[in-house]
Amino acid sequence: MLELKNVRYTYPGTDQPILKNLNFEVADKRIGLIGANGSGKTTLFHLLIGLLNPDEGELLLHGQPVTTKETLRALRKEVGFLFQSSDDQLFSPTVIEDVAFGPLNLGFPPEEAREIAVKTLHNLGLTGFEERITHRLSGGEKKLVALATILSMQPKILLLDEPTNNLDPKTRSRLIDILKGLDQHQIIISHDWDFLSHTTTILYEIAHGHIHRCEEDHVHVHRHVHKAGDHPHHHQHSS
Amino acid sequence: MMDEHFASGNSQLHRRNPKVKIIVAIAFITVVAVTNNFTVATVALIAAVLLISFAHLAPGSVAKRLLAVNSFIVFLWLTLPLTYGGEQTIRFGSIALSQEGIHIATLITLKANAIILALIALLGTSTIAHLGHALDSLGLSKRLCFLLLFSYRYIFVIHNEYKKLSRALKIRCFVPATNIHTYRTYGYLFGMTLVRSWNRASRVHQAMLLRGFNGQLIPLDTKTINRNDYFFLATSLLLTFVLAILPLF
Numbered sequence: 001m002l003e004l005k006n007v008r009y010t011y012p013g014t015d016q017p018i019l020k021n022l023n024f025e026v027a028d029k030r031i032g033l034i035g036a037n038g039s040g041k042t043t044l045f046h047l048l049i050g051l052l053n054p055d056e057g058e059l060l061l062h063g064q065p066v067t068t069k070e071t072l073r074a075l076r077k078e079v080g081f082l083f084q085s086s087d088d089q090l091f092s093p094t095v096i097e098d099v100a101f102g103p104l105n106l107g108f109p110p111e112e113a114r115e116i117a118v119k120t121l122h123n124l125g126l127t128g129f130e131e132r133i134t135h136r137l138s139g140g141e142k143k144l145v146a147l148a149t150i151l152s153m154q155p156k157i158l159l160l161d162e163p164t165n166n167l168d169p170k171t172r173s174r175l176i177d178i179l180k181g182l183d184q185h186q187i188i189i190s191h192d193w194d195f196l197s198h199t200t201t202i203l204y205e206i207a208h209g210h211i212h213r214c215e216e217d218h219v220h221v222h223r224h225v226h227k228a229g230d231h232p233h234h235h236q237h238s239s
Numbered sequence: 240m241m242d243e244h245f246a247s248g249n250s251q252l253h254r255r256n257p258k259v260k261i262i263v264a265i266a267f268i269t270v271v272a273v274t275n276n277f278t279v280a281t282v283a284l285i286a287a288v289l290l291i292s293f294a295h296l297a298p299g300s301v302a303k304r305l306l307a308v309n310s311f312i313v314f315l316w317l318t319l320p321l322t323y324g325g326e327q328t329i330r331f332g333s334i335a336l337s338q339e340g341i342h343i344a345t346l347i348t349l350k351a352n353a354i355i356l357a358l359i360a361l362l363g364t365s366t367i368a369h370l371g372h373a374l375d376s377l378g379l380s381k382r383l384c385f386l387l388l389f390s391y392r393y394i395f396v397i398h399n400e401y402k403k404l405s406r407a408l409k410i411r412c413f414v415p416a417t418n419i420h421t422y423r424t425y426g427y428l429f430g431m432t433l434v435r436s437w438n439r440a441s442r443v444h445q446a447m448l449l450r451g452f453n454g455q456l457i458p459l460d461t462k463t464i465n466r467n468d469y470f471f472l473a474t475s476l477l478l479t480f481v482l483a484i485l486p487l488f
Contacts, residue, residue, distance in 0.1 A: 049449060051445055051448075051449070073451065076448070076449050076450075076451060077451065080449075081449050083442070083446060085442070087396055087439075088439060088442040088443050088445075088446055089443075089446045091389070091392055091393075091443050091446065091447065092368075092392070093366065093367065093368045093391070093392060094368075096459065097368070097459050100459050101447075101450055101452075102450040102451055104457040104459065105450060105451030105452055105453065105455075105457070106451055110457070110458070110459055110460065113459065114459060114460075134392075135392070135395050135396065149450065150450075153450060153451070
């Protein structure tokens with residue numbers, strides 16, 4: 001449904017392209033995206049959602065090139081992007097206003113937009129957050145509210161940029177449960193292997209400007225030491 | 240810093256449409272600000288006190304705000320009676336106090352307090368978001384409304400960026416002094432805060448674009464103007480008018 005074809009992108013002021021001859025299609029439901037810092041993972045997201053225009057190649061939505069303002073609008077309605085920093089994403093004074101911002105822009109009348117926002121918050125277990133002040137939420141709450149602001153637009157694809165950064169274990173596992181329960185296609189950038197193993201089925205790696213699919217499951221047993229007792233995890237069966 | 244606790248109430252004034260309150264505030268402030276009449280200033284202060292009593296605000300918090308304003312007025316009291324001159328003077332040994340100076344200082348005190356109380360009662364009882372939308376629908380330039388709403392949201396974030404940077408200075412034992420090193424460091428600090436704020440602004444703009452923003456900020460709860468609002472508007476404007484023509488009688 002969403003595809004980048006032969007894409008090359010160079011940041012202004014640099015001479016080496018960060019991504020080249022890149023072909024990527026959102027075909028699978030749960031895709032993990034890994035790669036070193038600065039390898040171009042976030043750049044790929046920006047290209048997928050039309051925030052950056054490729055030097056070469058094109059962006060296709062349902063086989064149609066995304067070039068005009070209208071197609072870009074259609075694209076952004078179908079694709080939701082969760083930023084690394086929630087502070088960049090939440091700009092309204094109250095939670096309800098922020099979650100209703102997307103639906104209002106899509107043309108829903110205020111009462112319906114409010115209804116959609118309340119329902120979205122409820123689905124994420126955030127009932128009662130409506131009138132909270134966005135900048136006073138905790139880091140974990142901000143992340144979940146930011147997710148709500150995107151889900152309220154009912155996208156078909158979610159781009160999640162390092163969603164578990166700075167989350168405590170409880171919020172992290174809550175996020176895993178939420179993402180598992182969502183029907184949307186998901187592409188997740190993360191350095192958190194354990195998180196990716198829970199939420200994705202296929203891994204891609206970006207390195208040296210190219211993207212390639214990683215190998216499938218490889219089950220093996222290994223010994224390891226817990227220097228802090230039961231942390232980071234607890235073993236049910238000791239062997 | 241970003242508390243809006245005056246705005247969270249349910250008094251008659253809180254329930255009035257912000258548009259109506261802005262119009263009343265502008266009319267009242269204009270009349271009070273330009274008057275030289277003692278009676279007008281006194282009546283205005285009484286009216287403002289009545290208005291604030293309708294808003295059911297915590298007296299302590301209101302007093303705190305007034306104290307902040309009146310701390311500036313203290314300087315007027317320290318200077319005006321001594322320096323204003325004029326004919327009628329009161330003498331205390333070698334110190335001469337100008338009666339006209341005292342008169343002016345009193346007038347300014349009355350006017351300033353009347354305006355601040357009216358502003359707290361009228362504008363303090365709406366959230367910044369509602370005021371922004373109200374100004375927009377009153378025909379103020381869209382850009383200025385955005386500026387108001389976004390300054391409000393991001394002052395806090397920019398302040399945090401600034402605090403983060405100055406903490407980074409502190410942990411490296413930076414002690415400000417009167418030297419080039421200090422000036423340069425402060426230059427970097429403010430420059431860096433500016434750069435970071437700019438970067439954040441472009442990321443926020445991206446976030447808005449991704450959610451379908453096209454230059455139109457649509458308010459979630461459209462506040463309609465009801466009969467009580469019209470009644471409040473008419474009465475307030477009439478009383479303000481009476482206040483304005485009071486010196487003619």
